[in-house]
Amino acid sequence: MMRHHVGHVLKHKTLRTPNKKLLLDRLLFTPPMVAFTIFSLGVMRGSSPKASRENLSRVYWGALLMNWKVWTVTQWLSFHYVPPQLRVLWDQETVPRLPEELVLTLLADMIASKTLTDDRLSAFFMISRRVLKLADCCSIRNSILRQIPFRCPDLRCLDLSNCSQVTNSVVRAVLQGCSGLQTLQLDGCRHITDAAFQPDHSPFYALHACTSLKVVSFARCSQLTEHLVLFLIKACRSLTDINFSRCKRLNLSFMGISDQAFTTEPSDQRNGFYAMGRALRAIDLTQSNITDIALFALAKHCPRLEEVKLSCCSEITDVGVEALVRSCRRLRVLDLNNCALITDRGVGVLGTYGQQLERLNLSWCMNxxxxxxxxVAGGCGRLREVLLVWCTQLTDASLDAFVPGVEPTSTTAMESTAARAKGLKLNFSGCKGVSEAHVVDARRRGLEIITGA
Structure with missing residues (x-):
């Protein structure tokens, strides 16, 4: 409110120009007002004066710099073009109407500097808002987050990753109010459970967003079970990307995504992957308890998969991988990192059916x-990155397979060889059977190779 009275305070005729008023507002009025605001908010929230002073010394400069960055242009326009009696209204309406890109930048800066508060976040809420990225905002109260569907009903993308305070009530409010939501990221929200998505917990308010969701991410959400997976693939028919990676890392007793989540009874053709069918494009099942049965279901009902991550799925074998690759001919990314039962049989089939592969991770597949x-090198012509970290049985023959076959007998031939290898990145770290001489020769021909212990 002090900004509104700057024009009244500066009565001297030499201080009546807009630029002088702007300088005095930015350099004289703003620093103490920012300090007073931070300190008083701490006291009103129950902190002691000593704790409030410590918080002030910690965040003051970041908050002041952010204030100068955000409000200087606004105040310049205010002093030059807005009548004094309308300046309060101007200040209140400015932030909500900022362009989407600028809002995201400002929010990211505030989050990084830990200056985003409940009041400041509320200022960014408006009906036309399409994207809100609030990852790592652990200090924002759930009561503020529950306002999102009421004040931003047309939201398309919401990122609440690592917001550990988020509970089922926040998720349900968003699913009920944001009917056009397409992307929902809840990575690390360890308090949410299956109940956040179950329709029987909401007899009067439908979860409208379930019909429009395309991308959902639940990485490290330790309390989710296979029942949520079953509900998603029944109700969210538009899903193209699902991330359940590391869902059991925090609490094994709560989490055990297994084959049951991906299989259905033959008599129920509307459920499971029969329902999702050809829509699914990417799925991340890192560290899940699935076996080949789940891969059979993916192969049968999701032939258009382009990205599959199965890192640390220790129960899958060559049989499941072979079925998946034979059916899903559009695979661009396949992650089999630390899948101990995978052998030459499962990997070799990629050379026949994986022509679209661009990134392949076989690290720690020691068999x-x-x-x-x-x-793989002979059949997958579009490869751009291959990770073979600690595949201890590999030798120089594996590296030679990726090196172009033309012997560079001249400068022109060498340039042609390098051109064919351009863009391919190989990681042979820990592969003791690959000699340094072959690595040097391959790099000379244009390959990018990473080695090391």
């Missing part, structure tokens, strides 16, 4: 040999 790597 594969040069044979399957040669098959």
């Amino acid at each position: 594969i040999t040069d044979k399957s790597v040669v098959d």
Whole structure:
């Protein structure tokens, strides 16, 4: 409110120009007002004066710099073009009407500097808001987050990753009020459970957003079970990307995503992956308890998958991988990191059916040999990155398979060889059978190779 009275305070005729008023507002009035605001908010929230002073010394400069960054242009326009009697209204209406890109930038800066408060976040809420990225905002109260669907009903993307305070009530409010929501990221929200998405917990308010959701991410959400997966694939028919990675890392007793989440009874053709069908494009099942049965279901009902992450799924075998690759011919990304039961049989089939592969991770698959790597190199012509970290049975033959076959007998030939290898990145870290001489020669021909212990 002090900004509204700057024009009345500065009565001297030499201080009546807009630029002088702006300088005095920014340099004289703003610093003490920011300090007073931070301190008084701490006291009103129940902190002691000593704790409030400590908080003030910690966040003051970041808050002041952010204030100068955000409000200087606004105040310049205010002093130059807005009549004094309308300046309060101008200040209140400015932030909600900022362009989407600028809002995201300001929010990111505030989050990084830990200066985003409940009041400041509320100032960014408006009906036309489409994107809100609030990752790592652990200090925002749930009562403020529950206002999102009422004040931003047309939201399309909401990121609440690592907001550990988020509970089922926040998620349900968003699903009920944001009917057009397409992306919902809840990574690390460890308090949410299956109940947040269950329709029987909301007899009067439908979860409208479930019909429009395309991307959902629940990485490290330790209390979710296979029942949520079943509900999602029944109700969210538009889903194209699901992330359940590391859902059991925090609490094994709560989490055990297994084959049951991906299979259905033959008599229920409307459920499971029969319902989702061809819409699914990406799925992340890192560290899940699935077996080949789940891969059979994916292969049968989701042939248009482009990205599959199965890192640390220790129960899957060559049989499941082979079924998946044979059916899903559009695979661009396949992650089999630390899948201990995978051998040459499962990897070799990629050379026949994985022509679209661009990124392949076989790190710590210690049962594969040069044979399957040669098959991959010969059949997957679009590869841009291959990770073979600690595949201890590999030798120089695996590296040679990726090196262009033309012997560079001249400068022109060498340039042609490098051009063919351009863009391919290989990681042979920990592969003791790959010699340094072959690595040097391959780099000379244009390959980007990472090695090391």
